[in-house]
Amino acid sequence: ATSGAPAASAAPAAPVKGGSLTFAADTEPVSFDVHQSSQDITGAIMRNVFDSLISLDASGRFHPWLAESWEAAPDLKSYTFKLRKDVVFHDGTPFDAEAVKINFDRIHDPATKSQLASSLLGPYTGTKVVDSHTVTVEFSAPFAPFLQAASTAYLGFYSPKTIAANSAALTSGGPVEVGTGPFVFSQYAKGRQAVFTRNDAYKWAPKTAAHTGPAYLDNLTVRFLPEASVRVGSLSSRQIDVAAAVPPAQTKRIQGNAALTVLSADYPGGNYSIYLNTSKEPLNDEKVRKAIQRGIDIDTDIKALYFGQFKRAWSPLAPTTPGYNASLENSWPYDPALANKLLDEAGWTTKDAEGYRTKNGKRLVIDWPLLPAQYVRDQRDILGQAFQADLKKIGVEVTRPQADIGTYLERVYGGKADMADYSWARAEPDVLWLLLNGTSRPQKGGQNATFLNDPDLTKWTDEGRATLDEAVRKDVYGRTQQRAIDLAIVIPIYTQSQVLGLSKQVQGLSLDANAWPLFYDAWLGKPS
Amino acid sequence: MRRSTIIAGLALAPLLAAATVPDLLTSVSPITIDPVRALLPPGAGHWFGTDQLGRDLFTRVVYGARPSLLLGLGATVLAVAAGALIGVVAALGGRAADQTTMRLLDVLLSLPQLLLALLVITVLGGGLVNVVVAIALAFTPGYARMVRTEALVVRRSGYVEAAHGLGLRPVVLVVRHVLPNAVGPVLVLATVGFGTALIAGSGLSFLGFGVKPPDPEWGSMLAEGRDFLADAWWIGLFPGAAITVTVIAVNVVGRAAQRRYTRRTS
Amino acid sequence: MTTALKRAGAGFAVLWGAATLAFAALMLLPGDPVATLLGPATMASAEVRDRIRAEYGFDRPVLVQYFDYLGKLVTGDLGSSYQLQRPVWTLITDQLGPTAQLAAAAVVLAVVIAIISAVVTAGRSHTVRAAAGAWELVAVSLPSYWLGILLLTAFSFQLQIFPVIGAQDLVALVLPALTLALPIAGLLAQVLREGLETALAQPFAVTARARGLSQLAVRLRHALRHAAASLATLTGWLVGTLLGGAVLVETVFGRAGIGALTLQAVGNKDMPVVMGVVLLSAVVFVVISNALDLLHAVIDPRVRPA
Amino acid sequence: MIDVDGLTVSFGGPPAVRDVSFQVAPGECLAIVGESGSGKSVTARALVGLAGDRATVSSRGLTFDGQDLSRLSEAGWRGVRGRRIGLILQDALVSLDPLRTVGAEVTETLRTHDVVPARERNRRMLELLAEAGIPDPEHRAGQHPHELSGGLRQRALIASVVAAGPSLLVADEPTTALDATVQVQILDLLGRLKEAGSALLLISHDLAVVSRLADRVAVMYAGRIVEEGPAADLLADPAHPYTRALMAAVPAAHAKGTLLSVLHAGPSGACAYASRCALADDTCREEDPPHADVAPGRRARCHRPFERLPELPPVGLGGDRKAGPVLLSADGLVKRFKDRTAVDDVSFELRAGETLGLVGESGSGKTTVARIALGLLDPDEGTVMLGERRWSGVREKERRPGRRRIQAVYQDPLGSFDPRHSVERIVGEAVAITGSPRNRRRARVIELLDQVGLATGLLERRPLEMSGGQRQRVAIARALATGPDVLVCDEPVSALDVSIQAQILDLLATLQRDLAVAMLFISHDLGVIHHVSDRIAVMKDGRIIESGPVAEVFGSPKEPYTKELLAAVPALTSERSPR
Ligand SMILES: Nc1ncnc2c1ncn2[C@@H]1O[C@H](COP(=O)(O)OP(=O)(O)OP(=O)(O)O)[C@@H](O)[C@H]1O
Ligand SMILES: Nc1ncnc2c1ncn2[C@@H]1O[C@H](COP(=O)(O)OP(=O)(O)OP(=O)(O)O)[C@@H](O)[C@H]1O
Ligand SMILES: [Mg+2]
């Protein structure tokens, strides 16, 4: 997998203006309100409509965008942004300091029911309008991850007019989504497609973009095609130009087609990992956790299922995330013998008729709930079956009850399940705070499904978010990753990868730091 | 007996064997993975090929018979039992009881069976048992109405009147004449209903509400194979074929039973 | 007049029953609806959760909620989706189009296939009837989700005759409609053929032939109308089940529509949407069954009120 | 006109029609008679090429007006059917398409054969209906068959059949399902058509109907014509024993106390009738008789034509019985259903050993009276007494012990049996009521079966596996099982063939003689009623309008309605008429 490289590296022809591009997404946003939604897809699609204060490049550096410049207070408790003066919303409203305040306040307002954006704002206390084009965003505690947060579409800006008129309706997409971005959200048909048209007034592209001025494409259509086979099939028959989330099994097929190509990038942030619930039997025993960590043949399973398309993960953090600890690689390979030994030591010595280990007459059972089918991505349910088979070999039974999402959340975040699996994409090591900090308790909306409040982990992740010093961050995050593996509270599985299938006719398409396609620079060449 | 009935009966035999003693038909375990041999096409070693984890599809289809048949059978038995009870009570329990149950049934019958099942799933959640309950509930109103209609016909029939004229007590009358004759034809119809229940149950499984992995079930196997349609058609072919063949065989046998029954009783 | 009133009354009774059933399901729902409302991977705080609880009135007594719900129903307010936070009414009306299109295409296809098959094969030689019986049997035994997969594999992936997407154009409708139609066509053909054969064996059919009418004329002019009565009843029932079938077919073909909406709602315990779909089905049922009663009276003078 | 030579039709098995030959001339009526299943209808249908897809039809010659029909193509047949040969189907009441108006059916014939120009079709259709004797044809033409009475339907059907003016009319049982009064009118209508020059092929199982219209008669038995000749001669002096049996089996011709049936079973032989023939000898069993001339103009297929059957033995009840005590009495019964009064002020008495015949047209309330008498229905007014016991308006609990004293035999024995039960269980259930110990039940069932003339081999049979006659015998056995004083027989023989009918009537008579049960016997068939009853009551619209000893009511009816009923009875034009 390559990262962020523009597609179609052949002879760079001059970009062509015009044309319509159809992009097939695998999921459909439940809510289009970027301030409210927690879905990746919402950010990915709405990126075309919303600009951010600053932009983040693939190497983790920040560049001006709607803010010409910015400055962090030394205590990292406030950030001041100087805004561009020539920016206007799609509805003609000028973009100014007041707009920033209105938007951030809206995110912070509980009535918005924000599920992600408000956490990106962290300990937000308010926005001060310094002058018409200068704002200061203030926090109650040092908050280093804010810059990265400010570069995401979730902290994008709605026209104050539309917030005033349509605040409740912003969830449902369509022309009410008034932003400053290169495309205007012109039409939405649920279950089918969202249509975007070029914003001809656009002239505030970030430095990270390949060109300035309006986008090349007249129209961008996003089709919602949840079936992978349907996405790939329609790409092959050229009914769409770009397909998201091409399953690894099908990439070969696309590569074999002369008119098509594959563009991929690893997602930054939290790898797809299994989190072990340390608050209850039997995983409160570190030996058992370790046994499970080492008793899964992750390499083989990943290779079989993903054909090498997804990289096997060694750390809870993805390699493309700043602060990634590469020394973990190959440090805890598959070792069934060790796993068996650890289980013996933990007292799970006897075996029952079906070959499962028992202790005091109780079978070693791990309860690992399965998400409802429509939330299952990348065939993780099948991968889970492979893990079940692996663990059976060392005498561990894994049960996978499947229920609705409410029940699932209750089990997993209520601490009733033994294991939970998820990934958390974000181009910022602060995800480790979310995933492992002792105060990031699921009961309170956190994401730490290990239910462990390890003083070290908590301390380090707190320190990481309170500094912008690269060296300090590298150190604390590196140690955090190491300790999480040592404690065997997390079993990293693979690094998720955005795999786009696209027609070679599509030029200039790139993937941003979050591994999402950017359509601003894209254009359509001659049909091949 | 017709030739088609015999063939159908013969087709059912291995299915029943698969459902009861799967280990006789295959020596491999349905959940043992072998990632190295993933996605092998059908061939000598693997008659139906292998799936994405290298599991032998033949074995999985064989082992999938039990939950799949159980879905159809459990749901049908439950539905017929509940339907018979409701139907007989409605038909013999007096006007008020009849009116109430009929209005209730009207409501349930106004909804597509799959939707009714999905409503139950929404409340109960997925899983084999819940799917059986959901399908049973969805099919119960139909059976209840059939039994009621039959019971009303039987109640007004000459032989019930004749038995009444003999001076039989009402309890004897119901147990000896009304019940068997009202439920009998419905039972025969239920063999065909079994096929429908199997399709519906596997359908729910296909939608992801059924059997929990990694246990094989035909509907969920189909769902798992969907991403591989373009490259590994066999994953999507055999489980579906198993459902279809089962339903065809059951339908043929059921219709033969129906013919026999009609020949004997009307 | 009174029959019309009675009919309307019965229709409303069914609708009210369906509404109550849906509400009962809502109340029986275990777990916290707020969790459902928020969906997976949520970071909402307890404060937000309480706010939502109060907003939806989950904290009120059941009866109050019930009458409030009925009251809103009467005014056409189906509530808002937990998950999508949009009015159920808009969601359903938005999704009705593609499903109605699919269902209509399937019904037409099924009826046409069934009529052709039945008229051509009814009362013919043993071999012809056995062949007809065989195809009908296979058709009714086919799970639509498998049939869809087969058709997709064959015609879209291998032969690339039909596109796999494109809900808008007619071509893309062919495979899904066929998938939905084929099992129904099998059943209809069966019933129609039996109806035709029964009718053809009736003295009036022989009388018609004794009058000098040709085989085909007797089939079309006399027998078909008799078979049509049972066909109409069955078709009506099938239209109802199409909604169920749409759930599967829309999933297989990745199409938008009521089926996909329902499935999404069921998976998320998004009760307002599920309830809305239940009501929709009940309405469709009431409308169709009344229409069919009228149609039946047109076809068969014996059931006309004197 | 039509000349049929050696017609044979088979449906895969043994031929249903074998080597049948006959001719019909214009203005002539040939009647084919025979019992059910003898092949009459198949013959009729074969004449228009509609014997069915599964039928194999062959003949030495089948010519109509000199045209060879046996070589016709399907299109050719279409020109013959309706246009030159009209067929009135056996099932008259369902031979019109129930979904179309009767006018449309008549018009269809006119259009198919383009009889009159399109714009005159309607006028001609109305004319035809009028000619067929339908009053107010404008109104009737727009009605559907279910809105018409049986008689009107039959007329409309005839109108549609004769619309294209066929020169041969084939009428298959044109009067069977109709009320007696209507029967006469339809026969008159056919008679007029014959006089107008049509050739008429009349098919019936009823010799009485035939005698009214036929010039010549052919008797069919087992697919063959066994006797034929001029109607008058043949009916006066039948040559074939089967014809004789057919005539003798008409109950109307016998007074109570004589046996109707001939119960002889013999080994099957070459003469198809040998096994049923009282006269059969070795020749009959070894050699198939040829169809030979037996008298001028008459042929029969018999080795011993014209030989007399032995006289039927009298049952011995005669008319000289003393009336016993009153077993069942009804006083002022009234029963109303929603919109009509089904039974209106009905009173009667029934004494031990006697039979009260209840006669009346369909819907007159006979069955309702029977159900009240049986205690299955409570009257709205009036009382029923069973012996000394009050029988109506009491609780079922009080009634239950008395139930065994009054039992019923229904018109439809099949429907009165639990279809899953064997004969042993059916009769056994009734035996069990009497409190007979379990181990003796089987013996008692066998005894009862023997009493009604059934073999032990039937014990395991289910209702569907028996013939109509056998079923009715089982029903009688069940009724007798409780040792009743009163038998209520509601149309017990209406669904049966004449010959079987005769056997059952004989059985009932014998049983009454032996057991001295009282019978309430219901029938719409005056012949049957006349044969079995001591006294009769005539019902009309729920009321008994006339009652008295059978000879009195039949001999000098007082009510106009009774007279009309009696006049409508098709009787053999021979000295055997009851009058
Ligand atoms: N379509 C058919 N297929 C097979 N057998 C038939 C068919 N039609 C008639 N038969 C048989 O042919 C024989 C003669 O039947 P047909 O209808 O001519 O009797 P029928 O004399 O008209 O009797 P009925 O008085 O009851 O009308 C019967 O044994 C009958 O079962
Ligand atoms: N259970 C009932 N409910 C309503 N009406 C009834 C019922 N039983 C009989 N009737 C009506 O009462 C009248 C007399 O019916 P009944 O059966 O006694 O006539 P019947 O003389 O036996 O006629 P048939 O000769 O046709 O048997 C009919 O008009 C019938 O429709
Ligand atoms: Mg006949």
Ligand SMILES: [Mg+2]
């Ligand atoms: Mg009657």
